Amino acid sequence: MPHAWPLTLSDAELTLRPLRRRDRRAFEMLLVRNREWLAPWEATDPDRSRGRPSHGELLRWAEREGRAGRHLNLLLCIGGRAAGQVSAGPIVYGAQSSAAIGYWVDHGRAGNGYAPRAVALLMDHCFAELGLHRVEVNIRPENEASVRVARKLHLREEGIRERFIHVDGQFRDHLSFALTAEEVSSDSAGRGVLARYRREHMSAMGES
Template identity: 55%
Template sequence: MVHTWPVTLRDRELVLRPLQRRDRSAFEALRRRNDAWLRPWDATDPENGRVRPPFATLRRWSERQAKEGTSLPLAIVVDGRLGGQITASPILYGPQRSAVLGYWIDQRLAGRGIVPRAAALMIDHLFAEMGLHRVEVTVRPENTASIRVVQKLGLRPEGLRRSAIHVDGAWRDHLVFALTVEEVVAGHPGHPGHPGRGVLDRLLTQNSSDTRPA
């Protein structure tokens, strides 16, 4: 189980892949169109405010961190169109073997269940292919849509971190949700001793009996 880069993950019309140079126009247009939608959840610098690096710089940073294995940054592509991002960062090895997951999606795609599927694909990859032990997601208490995502994925609530992350111009409280590989294996007898596509399989099974997207 090792980290490889580049990597592409797929589930039907949903593809997670590295950002490419040709994505620049689509990415910049996507961020502009979703500025107000994403602003309440965007991390900010307490000294410099909300400063987003140019696309070329963002892609260069992402590539370097991905090659080093400290981050897994992937674009969310739906039906061939750029729709958001999902990133596991930081990725820790050694005695922790964990990652923190973050994501954002185009407002036009919200409510279609895209983010839970993307997160399930990513978590399954982190567990089954990269050998990680734990995945964590931190969510502002006000972000009810993201809370629904982690609930659908079966992540456990672990409590509140006070003033944990600087978001939208201030230090904000964040709820912590987590999942370990043992929980995935234990919940999926079809994958004895190995997580496989356990998180995605559970999500798809759940969706087949629950038509409410997140």
């Protein structure tokens, strides 16, 4: 299926877009501010000798993978300001036709519905634009805030994957959630997951 890159997805004040060179200072400040918040949940490389990629290396990787449609790594912006990240990848086509979603939001913005909206936006893109059949999210069971996001979006709980992803120095168990295209009833704009979330949650939050 044709794939558009660079990609921008929006819902009111919430925008998902690729990281840019000029985002470096704001993005690095965001990471520093959220270092302790993210450390227990962020995937890590078991080979410590490789270290964290530079901003330039991250940009080049994201551009290459985004153009190829293998991994969509997007900056989450609220009112134009960097406030987190959301990603889909690895993206597999053909018989498997699936992707895994990852996400995090600035701790100062947490609890305001930005994470579920961002995940819903990207899921809808995966289903409606990429034509994928299945999207999954894998979360450490202890990460209650992230588990709530999956449940708010009606992702189906599929159980524990033991020692599944390297996080904070060890391979950790993760709780898997998934959604398939058959479980989503999309509106005319292809926004089935987001439309359902808005119907069920946004009015309670005082948003139209």
